[in-house]
Amino acid sequence: MECSTWRSVSIIILFTILSFVGSGYSQQAERYSFLNQAAEAPITSYYDYIIIGGGTAGCPLAATLSHNYKVLLLERGDSPYSNKNVSNLMNFPDTLADTSPTSAAQRFVSEDGVINSRARVLGGGSCLNAGFYTRASPNYVREAGWDGRLANESYEWVEKVVVFEPTMPKWQTALRNGLLEVGITPFNGFTYDHEFGTKIGGTIFDGDGNRHTAADLLEYANPEGLNVLLHARVSRILFKIEGRVRPKAYGVIFWDQYGKRHKAYLNQGADNEIIVSAGALGSPQLLMMSGVGPRDQLEALNISVVLDQQMVGQGMSDNPMNAIFVPSPNPVATTLIQVVGITKFGCFIEGASGSNFIISGSNFTGGTPGRNFGMFSPQTGQLATVPPKERTPEAIARAVEAMNSLEESHFQGGFILEKIRGPISTGFLKLKNRNIDDNPSVTFNYFKEPIDLERCVRGIQTIERIIKSPGFSNFTYSDLQMGTLLNISTRFPVNTLPRSSEDTRSPEQYCRDTVMTIWHYHGGCQVGQVVDLDYKVFGTDALRVVDGSTFRFSPGTNPQATVMMLGRYMGVRIQNERLARQRAARET
Structure with a gap:
């Protein structure tokens, strides 16, 4: 809870004072005078804009609109500033491994069998991810119908607060060299831009390893115009229907x-609105819970139909990711994603390294403590040694037990991953029940389209070439030491390269069996299907959706930059267009 003495201090003075705080991150819990608990809210309240979801898009959107309007931002989770697992790079895996009801990450398992997570914290997915920051390509911006100049200004607005240039350790430098040696050229250096070749991207971790998230963009807010409520679980949007051609949202x-x-x-x-920014699972789920969705699904759950919208929940996609563990004969620093190879055949190649051991009491593994190897540990659900449908809690527990039995030398190394661009394959989302706290059912249909499977095969082949490249030689075993490598790979409960003498699977089956998520799922409220180019929900008034659920394809190599940009971009557009209408009305 913030101190009362902060309440009269302007946001500019706050930013100036806090910029001198050494550790910075833990002190930000007291930064915002407008941050409150939902239990403190009145039973009834009134606002110009109600934004549902204080995530990667919702925070910049709320900050922007607060300068001219009274804004309510409703977040179902807690503050990131009091969460040590969110705050630092070294604790990154703990949140994903935590399956408690209060975790910042809410675990779900798709109908495909792939274990995944969705954010439940102010700042959204930017509080959970591996930190990589990169913009969408200019072509993506054009196809989305965005104004290029405003998009660039919105990216820059984000980057002033939350983005840094990473320091490149030797393992990441070797990965960069390997990418270039196998032909993923040119080298584009450090850049936020999305260009073919190899580059170093930005990171939301500062030089001390502290994470900076979309919640930090609330620095830009007008504290007199914004109220942020934590632990506020929105169960329904209210609509006016009687006497209207189109249902109009008027409350929550x-x-x-x-x-x-x-x-x-x-x-x-007339211009006041409700804006849904609850994420790729939360936004279509909330629309359906509120009566906007496929009639047959809603009626089956006794939900009153406000608008029969068959496309809500359709077009769900999750970029398939396959990661290869590469044991190293030499010590490796702990790093998350810093380098990316953007290929012309439709894959992105990235890597993470280091033997970062963390004692974890994950509920998903029956509370068994164990070593947690970063973003690819069994505790986080990233188990690729068995096919997706076999990744049961019992299988996870066995993998953790196997990991605990190994010496620390077995964990020395890193992962090289390939992620499919797009993807082309899509699925759908359905409600399981009327409880907004429960996950909906989601099917991503990984590799349904042959082109996605072809790209995976080429990506795995590219990783194998990188491992064998001279530039990466200091961090891989030579052919003469292959016995050591095989001994590790037969016992280590993560994925290694297929071995022709022992693995009879086709390359395509290998991709299917070892697929994991990289948490870049999107769709469900796509532009042109559920919302128009202004992100207004078709067939309704005073209702928009602004978040990754509107995407057809995941932007860039990693989407967080573009989701934050979109929040700022739409805030500016909504504000400017409304002010222009008001000026025009006065002139007439």
């Missing part, structure tokens, strides 16, 4: 952490 129902119901309404005014 939300619940605080003690189970008390609250209502927030829009103030009188």
